[in-house]
Each structure stands twice: as C-alpha cells, then as structure tokens.
Amino acid sequence: MTEPYAVPVPSGYRVGAWEVRAPIATGAFGSVYEGRRTGGAGDLPRVAALKFLPTGTDTPRQLAHLRELVEREIDLYRRLTRPRLIRMYETLVVDDPARPRLDGATVLVLERAQRSLADLLSAAPRPAAGPALLAQICEGLAQLHHAGWVHGDLKPANVLLMPDGSARLADFNMAAELEGTHAYTPAFSTPDYTPPELLWAEIGERGRRIRPSADVWAFGVLAHLLLTGSFPLPGGTPSARRDAAAAYARGHDELRLAPQLPDAWREIVRDCLARTHADRIGTDALLRRVEAAAGTGRSPKLPRAPLPRRRRAVLALVSAAATVAVAALGYGISTWADSGTTGGASTSGKSTSATYGASELRTDKGIPVQYRRLIVDSAHDCLQHEVSPALIAAMLKTESNFDPGLSDPTAGGEGEYGIARWTPSVLRWWIRSDGIPAKKTPQPPLTPAQSIPAMARYLCFMEPRLETSLPGDRRILIAASYRTSYKKVNAAGGVLPQTRAYTVRVAHYLKEYTPPVKK
C-alpha cells in the first residue's frame, strides 16, 4: 500500500547543513527522510533522520493541533537525553517562500536508526532477539517515567532499531510531562495499544488524562506481539480487539494469553495487562522482571526522583502483597510501608466534584467545590498521611480564604500571591511535579493549579524533616513550617510565637473540615 507522503520533499533538497536523501517513513503527522550533512559543525553526525512536520502557515490544511504536537516532541527532546531514547541534534525551520507547502515546516534532526521494530516484525515475526529488545524497550520506558514523562503512544512503529540491533524509543508527539500522578496528552491513540480505561475516556479542554500505567499496558501488548506474533486480546480487527479489551476490563471476560508464551513472560504480560491501572505493575518492578526474564544484565540503577511522590507504588503494595519486595526495591519506599494505609482512602474517580474526596474532606463547610479535586489529588500525591486534604484545605482557608487572586506585594521581601500565599522565589522550587526547580521564578498571578499541588509537595518534603521528638500535632507543626521553615520549627522545638495565631486558625479549620468518622 502506498501512502501519500504527509510532507513531500524532493531528494537533494537542502535544509540547514543537511541534504535530503531517500524517504524513510511517513506517519499520521509528518514524514521522515534520510539527511546527509554537507558541511556545518563537526559535532553533528554525517547522516541523520530529518523529520518534516507541516507547521507552515501555507500548508494545505492549517492544523492547529499539529503545532501543539510538534511543540511537545521538541520539548521532550530538548529536555531529555537518555541512552534508550532517540536523540535530537537540532531543529530547523524551512524558509522557502517558493515552495509554499514546505515553507515554515519544522524539521527535527534526529539520530538515524536502521529501521523500526514494525519493519522488523513484518519481515520476521517473533524475532529471536525479542526478549533482549523488550528489555531495552522497558529500559527506555523506565528512563522516560523516571524523568517524569509518559510516552503515550508506545507501539512497534515508534521503537527504532539501531545498526547494532539495540532498541530506542522515538516519536514523542503524544508524550506528556507528569503533573502529580497524571499527564495530559492530546486525544490521539493507537487502538491496539490503548489501555481500556482510555477507550472512549472523557476528554477535558487540556486533553486526555493519562498515567504511566498506560505505557505499561502498551508494553504488555507489545511483549505479547513480539514473543508470540499475535495480539493478547482476541479479534480479527482493531475494533473487535477494542471491544474485547472493554469486555475484559469490565470483568466479563478473562485474559487468555497465547499458550506458546513462556511462563516468566506470561506473568509479566499478565501484570502489565491488569484490568485497572492501579493493579498494573510499576515501571521499575517491571524492568527488573523483564531483565530477569530476558536474561540480560541489570541496567544501572536509575537515580531516584528527588521528591517522594510515588503514590502508585504504595497502592501496589496494598493491593498486591506479592510485589512488596520488588516495588520496595525499585522505589526505595520500604520505610513508608507502614503508612500505606492511606491508600484505602482514594476516592472513586466517578464521584462528582461536589463530593469528591468526601470521606476525607467535609462537603458542608464551605470549601469551594472547584478546588476539591486539586486539594484531594494533591494530598494523595504525598505519601505522608499527615499531609491530608483537610490540612491543605485548612491552610488555604487560613492563608487566603480560598482567594485565588490574593495579592500582597508588601508581605515579606517580595510579596505573597495566590490561593496558597506563595512567595514566588520559594514556589519556584516546588512548582514542578518532578522536583526540578523551574528555570525562572514564576510571576504572579499564581493559579490554584500551580499553587495547591506545589503546597502539597512542599509540605510533603518538610514532614519527614521535622524531628519526631517535637511535641504537639504534627499537622500543625507542618503548617507552622510552611509559614517559617522546618529548620526554625526544629530549632524552636515547636510552633514559634509569631505563628501561633496562624496555627490556631489552621487547627480550627482542620477540625472543621475533617469528616467525623475516620474511615
């Protein structure tokens, strides 16, 4: 089948230091050509893959969403260089008014791979190198997830094979950076690799909410395909398999994996294809098991994310005792295992916003409905059970009376802003969910969507740093630390006199917002 090239570029065309050669592939959004360097800087390779994306103003269809997809991909490439991810050398924009279809196109200069996993599979299903490739693909996923990103479109066409036969992940148009436990991706997907909870999922104005477990599902499908030559769910067409996935997720059908799947892999695929995202195996534990099954050496241990924010691992601990040891190994959370009881408090995603998290946060005390989800989800992202929705709500009430537009330019040295009364230069350290400080100090106005999760992260950071010998309610000590710092609270041996009035109010609202019967 010949497909029209999304962006036709004549052979020999020059863009930057590159001369366009033979076409490599074309996808839903752009076309990839081989490029040969004709000059330019010596640190660039001689050959590269040139990905042309039709972002020009005069392209036949002005695709607004395409620009967003391109920005996503470039953003990820700029910020992430990992051994198992395809590298980007530079980006160029075509400036050629004589060719309106090309003018303005964005060109990504990428590492040149030999072929894609899809090519390999169509030439030779069930390759002998399957297990080793899976280990490398899983390593790529772990690198991506550790950096706080979700791929969102893992499939054979997006796994590239290098001349030495090793695999790297590519095509990050759908990739998204995690915000807490979720990321938002554009509403595109490849049906055979889409987890059931995202089939016909609700779509908000920011796109579709996706979790790293979506990549884990896709990995399970990919592993089954690579090792057996067939999809794990039955059906002759993608839509039949989609219905099978839906029936399986609702519990109407069992998972029947191909009999030729080796036992070790059967368990792995089964844990990737768990019905619900919460039951799916975490990426780190998955990587260890995939490496063991593939018989490859362990990859170097990945650095831990700087902030404890891996609630999903705790849920896995609670729900599947068997994975405790592995998950603890991966995330280093064994010391928190006894605080895992908070996992039971997670609320159903189906509840409406007015009653969202009602078991932990009263609904009749005037907490503005539009912030409930942010408050509850932000608190849940923290493993310290003291950082509860009620504490965050009580602090927001005390700080700003839930006023997102609060502006107090005279407070402190540089002013305090927004619903959580952030000092912008402090917020900078907590505004990003992956724990990396923002490049620039955020400027007011500070939105609740920035302020509230950041507050939870900061509280979550301070809680373990407050000495356990301090007298009084730890939650109040946390609140006092937010006003001053944990060091000052530790040094003073408790709440400082100047924050006493503040903590009295927090304690009052904390009591008021906490539902009467605990669980």
Place this chain on the structure above:
Amino acid sequence: MYSIIVVPPTTTEDERDRTQLRLAPGERITFGRLARDNDLAIAHDGVSRRAGAITAQGAFWTLSNLSGGQTYVVENPEGAGEHIKVGPGRLDAPVPFEFSRIVLPAAGDLLPIQVWAPRHDYLRTEGGLAGDTTAPAFSVDRTKRYFAVLAALCEPRLRGEPHAPLPTVDQVVDRLRPNWPAASRTSVQWNIDYLAVKLRLKPGPEEADTGPRLNGKKESLVSLALRFDLVREDDLIVLTAAPTGRVAR
C-alpha cells in the same frame, strides 16, 4: 467505556428527565411493561410484558423483538424516512444508524425509545488506515446535523477572530435555517447536548460553580473542536445553502 445510550420514552409530562442508560459493548438491556422482568420498564398497557432487548455490539447495537405479534420500526430521524423493520420474534437485528428511534406501536400511541450510537467510526480525510495508525479519539460524521451545529458555533472563530463571542443558540438557529428549515431552539440545544456526549466532554471544574452552564458547554465544545481541528475553515461550506434541488419545499 459505554458505546450505546438508550433514552427511554417519556410516558408522562413530568417525567422529562429520565435517566439515560449507557451500555458498554456486550451489555444488554430488556424492555417491556413490567419493571420486575425488565431493565427498562415502559408503563403502558399496549406494550408487551417482555417487549424486546437492546444489545450493544461494539460501536453499533442490535434489537431483539420479543413481542408476540408487533413489528417494531427503527427510524433514522435524520435519514429522510430511512428505517428498518424488525418483525416479531426476530433476534439481534443489527441497526446501522447513529441516531435511532424505536417506535413501539402501543394501542394507538407511538412510544419512541431513542438509541444513540455516538462511537460510530468514520474515515478521516487523511485516509485513516488500519488499527496501527495513531488516530484522533474523535470521529464525526460531517453529514449530520450536529456537525452543522458545531460548524455554526465555531464559525466566528474560524473566520479569523480568535476571541470572538460565541453565537447564541438563536443565532445558530438563524444561521442553519436556510439548510434546515425545521431548526429550532430545542433541536439546536439537543444537538449541543449530544455533541457534549459524543465528544466525551468532561464537565469542567468551573461548571460546578454557578453561572451559565450552557455557555460553558458551548465554550468547551468550540475549544475542543478547534484544538483538534474537528471543524476547519473549509468545513464551513456545510453552512452555505445547498443546491436548489435539496432545499426542502
């Protein structure tokens, strides 16, 4: 994960907001006179005790006629009289329409059960291929009225004013009337509600607040449609008057 929505008939005036039933692929509901035997009770003496069953099959659905002697007609309300007949005793007759009205003949009254199939897939202009291609999560039928409504809502912004106020429902009615003489506030509003279901619009947090909810819905629809290019400038042609042969009356 539902793919089919069943909207029960309104048997009395004050029962306007009966719950819609959502079926996932493979799920089945039965309907008939008695609430005891059926998932959907239609309290009308002219309806059989066990009148029929609706089964969601992927993106489409099937109808079983369990009555003793009545033929059910499934109409396509936008199909200019297009309909299928399902005779008594016929099991699992497939219904291809995105919108359907099952008309149950009941002692002189006609009781319509509406069934929507909002997940029908359509070929995209890019020439969507097999299941391996990355595909947008929406699929709209550009010949349906809801598409004309969406186009009318998006029109001011597509004409180059990114922050233009959205047309009111009345303005949309006026805009669509040349091609759709029967357009009314209610029918346009119905299509807006249907679009919100079809595009799986997530109620925004601000919608829980007070304020004009309807406006929030229109606003969300338009921003979603423009963001994902569901309606493009060249689609506005659906708003221009059709060739004379097709204009009603």
